[in-house]
Amino acid sequence: MKIRIKFSKYGVMKYVGHLDMMRFFQKAMRRAFIPIAYSEGFSPHQIMSFAAPLGVGMESQGEYMDIEVTSMEGMEGAIKRLQETMVEGIEIQGLKKLPESEKSAMSQVKRAAYWIGQREGTAVFQENFFSQKNLDEKLKEFYMYPGEIIVTKQTKRSEKIIDIKPMIYKMEVLKEGIYMEVAAGSTENIKPTMVLKEFCSFHHIPYEEKNIQIIRMDLYTEKDGMPISLGETGEIL
Amino acid sequence: MRKLAFKDEILNRVEKPARYIGNEVNSVMKDKKEIAIRFCMCFPDVYEIGMSHLGIQILYDMFNQREDVWCERVYSPWIDAHEEMKRENIPLFALESQDPIKEFDFLGITIQYEMCYTNILQILDLSGIPLFSKEREEEPIVIGGGPCVYNPEPLADFFDLFYIGEGETVYYHLLDLYKEHKKQRGKRKDFLKKAAKIPGIYVPSFYHVSYKEDGTIQSFFPVEDGIPNMVHKELEMNLQETYYPLKPVVPFLRATQDRVVLEIQRGCIRGCRFCQAGMIYRPVRERDVNKLKEYASEMLKNTGYEEISLSSLSSSDYSHLEELVSFLIDQCKERGVNISLPSLRIDSFSLDVMSKIQDIRKSSLTFAPEAGSQRLRNVINKGLTEEEILGGASLAFKGGWNRVKLYFMLGLPTETEEDMYGIAMLSDKIARIYYETIPKEERNGKVQIVASTSFFIPKPFTPFQWAKMDTKEEFIKKARIVNHAMKEQLNRKSIKYNWHEPHVSQLEGVLARGDRRVGMAILSAYKKGSIFDAWTEHFQETNWLEAFMENHISIDFYTTRERDLDEILPWDFIDTGVTKEFLKKEWEKALKEQETPNCKERCSGCGARKFGGGVCYEN
Numbered sequence: 001m002k003i004r005i006k007f008s009k010y011g012v013m014k015y016v017g018h019l020d021m022m023r024f025f026q027k028a029m030r031r032a033f034i035p036i037a038y039s040e041g042f043s044p045h046q047i048m049s050f051a052a053p054l055g056v057g058m059e060s061q062g063e064y065m066d067i068e069v070t071s072m073e074g075m076e077g078a079i080k081r082l083q084e085t086m087v088e089g090i091e092i093q094g095l096k097k098l099p100e101s102e103k104s105a106m107s108q109v110k111r112a113a114y115w116i117g118q119r120e121g122t123a124v125f126q127e128n129f130f131s132q133k134n135l136d137e138k139l140k141e142f143y144m145y146p147g148e149i150i151v152t153k154q155t156k157r158s159e160k161i162i163d164i165k166p167m168i169y170k171m172e173v174l175k176e177g178i179y180m181e182v183a184a185g186s187t188e189n190i191k192p193t194m195v196l197k198e199f200c201s202f203h204h205i206p207y208e209e210k211n212i213q214i215i216r217m218d219l220y221t222e223k224d225g226m227p228i229s230l231g232e233t234g235e236i237l
Numbered sequence: 238m239r240k241l242a243f244k245d246e247i248l249n250r251v252e253k254p255a256r257y258i259g260n261e262v263n264s265v266m267k268d269k270k271e272i273a274i275r276f277c278m279c280f281p282d283v284y285e286i287g288m289s290h291l292g293i294q295i296l297y298d299m300f301n302q303r304e305d306v307w308c309e310r311v312y313s314p315w316i317d318a319h320e321e322m323k324r325e326n327i328p329l330f331a332l333e334s335q336d337p338i339k340e341f342d343f344l345g346i347t348i349q350y351e352m353c354y355t356n357i358l359q360i361l362d363l364s365g366i367p368l369f370s371k372e373r374e375e376e377p378i379v380i381g382g383g384p385c386v387y388n389p390e391p392l393a394d395f396f397d398l399f400y401i402g403e404g405e406t407v408y409y410h411l412l413d414l415y416k417e418h419k420k421q422r423g424k425r426k427d428f429l430k431k432a433a434k435i436p437g438i439y440v441p442s443f444y445h446v447s448y449k450e451d452g453t454i455q456s457f458f459p460v461e462d463g464i465p466n467m468v469h470k471e472l473e474m475n476l477q478e479t480y481y482p483l484k485p486v487v488p489f490l491r492a493t494q495d496r497v498v499l500e501i502q503r504g505c506i507r508g509c510r511f512c513q514a515g516m517i518y519r520p521v522r523e524r525d526v527n528k529l530k531e532y533a534s535e536m537l538k539n540t541g542y543e544e545i546s547l548s549s550l551s552s553s554d555y556s557h558l559e560e561l562v563s564f565l566i567d568q569c570k571e572r573g574v575n576i577s578l579p580s581l582r583i584d585s586f587s588l589d590v591m592s593k594i595q596d597i598r599k600s601s602l603t604f605a606p607e608a609g610s611q612r613l614r615n616v617i618n619k620g621l622t623e624e625e626i627l628g629g630a631s632l633a634f635k636g637g638w639n640r641v642k643l644y645f646m647l648g649l650p651t652e653t654e655e656d657m658y659g660i661a662m663l664s665d666k667i668a669r670i671y672y673e674t675i676p677k678e679e680r681n682g683k684v685q686i687v688a689s690t691s692f693f694i695p696k697p698f699t700p701f702q703w704a705k706m707d708t709k710e711e712f713i714k715k716a717r718i719v720n721h722a723m724k725e726q727l728n729r730k731s732i733k734y735n736w737h738e739p740h741v742s743q744l745e746g747v748l749a750r751g752d753r754r755v756g757m758a759i760l761s762a763y764k765k766g767s768i769f770d771a772w773t774e775h776f777q778e779t780n781w782l783e784a785f786m787e788n789h790i791s792i793d794f795y796t797t798r799e800r801d802l803d804e805i806l807p808w809d810f811i812d813t814g815v816t817k818e819f820l821k822k823e824w825e826k827a828l829k830e831q832e833t834p835n836c837k838e839r840c841s842g843c844g845a846r847k848f849g850g851g852v853c854y855e856n
Contacts (some may be wrong), residue, residue, distance in 0.1 A: 015248055015258050026541070027262070027543070030538075042594075046573070056249075057245070057249045057254075087260050087262055089260065
């Protein structure tokens, strides 16, 4: 039986990387007596997969992982049990039973929403950058721009030249910061910092990464070209 | 939300920022306003190494059981973080509260190997604590423990006190004493004076050493009234009832020892003459098997670990090993937990167990003959014969194994070229057994034998404490002889030979048997930028050679010089229970190639019987 778990990650936990988060949750499953299924073989591992790795230093309000469990009886009260084994900075937001035909979160994810703003207690990133009056217009100007926005993307082996324009779905001002929806997942994926950097260069604003903070707001799949949050599917446990 | 000592900018820059954030499962948070004593436990190496250490987990748990104490942890900041801290003037902090170490009452440093000595200075330096104990006033009391304090002399000037022996026994006493002292706003020196009277506590500043013209020790004595002449090691005789950390801290990062650790016994019955642990932890004391079963279940539940391992010296000698291992196999299967076994004596029992929990094709057998010939194995009292090794190997090959690891030492006392050839010959004999026992059609490829040699370093409180250590050049020559001999063997293509570079061994040799004068060289090396000496890629030999030269310290005096039996050794003021007379007798027997039976066969009168328990009274 497939279960999707939604959680948030914030505070000091943003410094725990993706692989270590996986190991953290593997242990949490045991501490919370979740009847998780194991693979066969001499060193069996839990059947668990994450929707999309989150970069070190980023917070998130919408992280997802899918697990396979062996019994639904053992899932009673699971959300409470799991929550009790968490540390400060990781919160379980919801547990849902997925239809058996549901594809994994990892293969479904198509878009990610991010919020980028000023990091607390740091020198101001480009004076009044996030609160400038015409920021909204500048954003619109950028993502409505009819031409291409070409960037060079470093991969492990080579450099790739791509147009990121079609990968930006939305950009707007939100709470003294920028909200954006961009392509994510295995086929197309861009980092929010890259978008911000291109935005700055588009408007000839100097770009500096160090005083910003990024929060991933949610992850989406697509149905008929429309975004659907990964948290939508399944029945609440 | 906890506030971190490092700002985001630094954490985003350094490698593995999770090393510095604390917040791990089972880490202990307290309200510092309600605490009388703040203790910071330190393992002076990088987080992933330090978090693997059971001793700190035991003491962390034990201290935090007291309501008046908050025990926290600190590890060596990695080189990138070290540089950030130096540049930005950030004082070293404890992981839990993120408060500067300098604000603590105690800084307790576990000293597990000689190559971490410069990291101890790094910890003090980054904390803003004066390196020399005599220059400290309001700073934390710096206390050292662990196996290296059986010769604490090279570090004597940097520590306020050393705790010699096992931590379970007198730490509470020390903490009570401190609490009283703090309440009365007493002077640092008065506290140290009282502490020095607690058994097991050594306050180096209360002792004076003088030297003869030839550089050996003339005299060693206390310079204050009421300070004991000898410091007696502390040990926990009641292992059944003592503390065990049932909720160990679980790191986010993958630690070297990333699993539940079950300590099954302390001490070793074997009496190998090169082995310090085998002497200083006497007598052997076993833990109760039923308690261990409870601990295992409880710890797996509290941590969620996917693996459990047993820890002890010579685990095959634990009386209830079979019962414990069968229990764990049953328990672990249900929970999807793996068992990792310590190296066991290869016999039908251990092979049966191994086949149940490991993939035979991927696992290997381990033998530690330590020496290549029976003659030399008698010298070192390694009670392992060639028949046992070959018999074990043959049994294992029939069971489907075809990988063997062999561990040897070069430079052991009385070693001849024949002994070195013996290493190659024994490796070859094992390969022959494989090809003789397993018919061609049943073989799963070639046999793979990996033979490794390390260099022998004489350690205090062993029968070889008087022995000459080889020079670097001699070591290299010997490794070449072995390598050459390997190439002459029939099955050379099945054997791989590894040896380490001898530079680190030489330094370890100086520090292991060093005296107080060596401390200045440690300081010089640190000032030249040496830290993480235990990490091959960071070890800088030239720093150390210059440091010894500048401080007029002869490496040979500490390494290649054979000591007279009546010489005062720097560590002679410590009483481990094992008498110097016994060690002398063992040294003499070694030279005569005579063996000594193990503690279960017969008592050889080492002196540890005086502790009134353990293996000495079990038979």
